[in-house]
Amino acid sequence: MKRKRSSIAPSAFDLPVSRRRRVAGLRREEVALLAGISVAWYTQLESGAEITVSPALLRRIADVLGLSRLERAYLFTLAIDEMGVVNAVVPELELLSCPRIAGETFEDEIAMVLRAHRGLKTQIYSALVHGTLDDLLPNLDESRCPIGLWLHDDLAPAMRGTPQYTRAARLHAAFHREIDKVVRIGTCGESRPVELLLAAPSRYVLASAALERAFAHWAARAR
Numbered sequence: 001m002k003r004k005r006s007s008i009a010p011s012a013f014d015l016p017v018s019r020r021r022r023v024a025g026l027r028r029e030e031v032a033l034l035a036g037i038s039v040a041w042y043t044q045l046e047s048g049a050e051i052t053v054s055p056a057l058l059r060r061i062a063d064v065l066g067l068s069r070l071e072r073a074y075l076f077t078l079a080i081d082e083m084g085v086v087n088a089v090v091p092e093l094e095l096l097s098c099p100r101i102a103g104e105t106f107e108d109e110i111a112m113v114l115r116a117h118r119g120l121k122t123q124i125y126s127a128l129v130h131g132t133l134d135d136l137l138p139n140l141d142e143s144r145c146p147i148g149l150w151l152h153d154d155l156a157p158a159m160r161g162t163p164q165y166t167r168a169a170r171l172h173a174a175f176h177r178e179i180d181k182v183v184r185i186g187t188c189g190e191s192r193p194v195e196l197l198l199a200a201p202s203r204y205v206l207a208s209a210a211l212e213r214a215f216a217h218w219a220a221r222a223r
Contacts, residue, residue: 001046001075004065005031026064035060068195071129101150106159109150110219114212116146121208124179128186128194136183142176164218171211178204 006025010017015030026034032042037057044051045061062072101116103109120139127133139145143152151169159165178197182204185193197204 001061001065004067004071008066031061031064034064037061101146101154106156106222107219109155110215110222113147113150113215117208117212117215120145120179124182125198128182128198133183133186140176140179140183142173145176147172148176159222162218164214164221168211168214168218171207171214175204175207175211178207 005028006023008025010021010026010030013026013030013034015026028043028046029039032039035042035057037060041051042061058075059072062075067075101109101112103112123136123139127136142148151165151172155165182194182197185197196202199205
């Protein structure tokens, strides 16, 4: 967000520009004013603080910053998941960089699995927006990503013979097939097809939602 606002000329909004101005683009307070929110709140959002946000408010900020559909998707993924709950994005991405899921209880492990799944989606959006697809490579292999390692290597053997395991493993593989499609098209440099693949109700979005529901159902059944 900081980089985006720094690229927007104040004249685009008929804002005065004085010699004392120290930034080339919009200031934080100007974005906040144009979006109709407080400077303190916008500062927290831009700095990555865990605060409650709404889709309507994010849309106003996206409009001010002139975000593309793909950039909007990235912003929403950083701030809100499909259930409208604020994500702890940094821990999720840290989990991806240390691909071993292990918790004291099965419920703890499912929570880590869901964090890893949402973190991977954030990483996908980021890679497509910033053109850093190579950063995704360690997590593209279905069997070697954090969830794949947990499902196929680290999960307690007693948990693998259940219908819940079979369904989760099948849906995880299906989601990775959708990831492969998105990445393959993303490497072609055509943003419009990628935007359509990432937008609801695409197969990518549906596969992601189905996988999250399967893991949540599995955790509920195991209690």
